[in-house]
Amino acid sequence: MTDITLKIREIAARLLENGQVQMFLGWEKGPEEHQTRPFIARRVEDVEKLVFNEYSIHNLANTLLKYRDGNEKIGIVAKGCDSRGIIRLLQDGQFQRERLYIVGVPCPGMKDPLQAVKNKSGFFPVAADSGLAAKCVNCIEPNPVIYDELIGEKETPRVQEGRFQQVQDIENMSVDERYRFFEDIFSRCIRCYACRQACVACNCRTCIFDEMKPQWVGRETSISDNFMYHLVRASHMAGRCVECGECERVCPVNIPLMLINQKLIKDVNTFFGPYEAGMAYTEGAKPPLSSYQENDPDNFL
Ligand code: SF4
Ligand code: SF4
Ligand code: SF4
Known part of the structure; x- marks a missing residue:
């Protein structure tokens, strides 16, 4: 995922530099070992903090709600679920499409940071940490469904035989x-x-x-x-x-x-x-x- 991180930083720097967006929403590495968290880059210098890794699990679309009353243009990285969340906001009239520049990233599936911490703590029976987070096991759409620019190759959706x-x-x-x-x-x-x-x-x-x-x-x-x-x-x-x-x-x-x-x-x-x-x-x-x-x-x- 290093390539994706580098590409996200490059796009964010370009968008901020030429004034296409006033902020760029992605993820940064948190202070804890398995922690990755939402991050907003507002200056070109900030983009070095952006990462895309196996714990970039948050749905960033939710963070957009904090800015629904503003008029800034916002760049945002979107996995499949983030992009579906963005559509939720657009359909609900909570955000305008023209305020967003969406950088789509096909998602290989994320790990659960809480499970990783539990495994490390020694207080819980160790569960397999190499697998996907529960929310990703049944993901029907890992690919962004709306975007302005796409990074990487599309993923094949996992088979959903036992979905219901x-x-x-x-x-x-x-x-x-x-x-x-x-x-x-x-x-x-x-x-x-x-x-x-x-x-x-x-x-x-x-x-x-x-x-x-x-x-x-x-x-x-x-x-x-x-x-x-x-x-x-x-x-x-x-x-x-x-x-x-x-x-x-x-x-x-x-x-x-x-x-x-x-x-x-x-x-x-x-x-x-x-x-x-x-x-x-x-x-x-x-x-x-x-x-x-x-x-x-x-x-x-
Ligand atoms: S799964 Fe559905 S109910 Fe749960 S956070 Fe996502 S949109 Fe909301
Ligand atoms: S305990 Fe769980 S289900 Fe109940 S309000 Fe909190 S997050 Fe929701
Ligand atoms: S696999 Fe699907 S649900 Fe899991 S983070 Fe990726 S897009 Fe979201």
């Missing part, structure tokens, strides 16, 4: 079994909202969970309030989740949030599809549940 198998297994449970399953996992939720903060699709300016007057959802970590949080969030993600896996990756108590997202993806596909969120950008196009057609399925009403 776990969802199917849960669908096959009885209602009671399913309730107990979700009661067990949601009772662990500490309502830290890390999943919301990491999510590019959670981009409302005022979040229902922060509102105090009226307070729509209780703030206790009781099972009913936790269920409410996850049900509301899931309904807001239907047809909009770009499957970047960041919510699950950042959850401190390992709640399998991608199971919920995959159920939504599967159902949106079944009822409104075929449809995969964030796979293509057409100006003005909306996700299925953000538009209405007279022949939409409605026999559940």
Whole structure:
């Protein structure tokens, strides 16, 4: 990945130097051994800090939300999931295409930095560290789907034979079994909202969970309030989740949030599809549940 790093630095320097962008968003090496983190280069001198390595796992599109109200032009490196996140922002009207210069990088799959730290700590059973992060195992699109410039050769998407198998297994449970399953996992939720903060699709300016007057959802970590949080969030993600896996990756108590997202993806596909969120950008196009057609399925009403 050294070649990619060098190429990213070269492009960032060029864009900053000729004034095509005022900032360039990529990753830098963090202070810890396995840490790579989002970084913004604002001057040509900064570009030497940019890196692309096996831990460049964050979805950078989420960082764009901090700049949605500005007018700077921003250069951004985009793997497959970052690019789908960018499309999420464009479709949601949170960012304008003309403010972005997208440098696409086909993604070979990333490693999980937390797993690497655990392996090193000696406090946990050592898991295979050479494999991919969980979010990358089921990645259906490692290649950028929108870009102004592409670096490197396109990757072959991994085969997705068992993509919805776990969802199917849960669908096959009885209602009671399913309730107990979700009661067990949601009772662990500490309502830290890390999943919301990491999510590019959670981009409302005022979040229902922060509102105090009226307070729509209780703030206790009781099972009913936790269920409410996850049900509301899931309904807001239907047809909009770009499957970047960041919510699950950042959850401190390992709640399998991608199971919920995959159920939504599967159902949106079944009822409104075929449809995969964030796979293509057409100006003005909306996700299925953000538009209405007279022949939409409605026999559940
Ligand atoms: S989800 Fe796909 S594009 Fe994103 S880091 Fe993993 S393999 Fe790369
Ligand atoms: S990150 Fe995990 S613990 Fe925190 S609110 Fe989300 S699901 Fe709950
Ligand atoms: S819900 Fe999770 S997987 Fe979906 S877009 Fe948000 S962070 Fe990514």
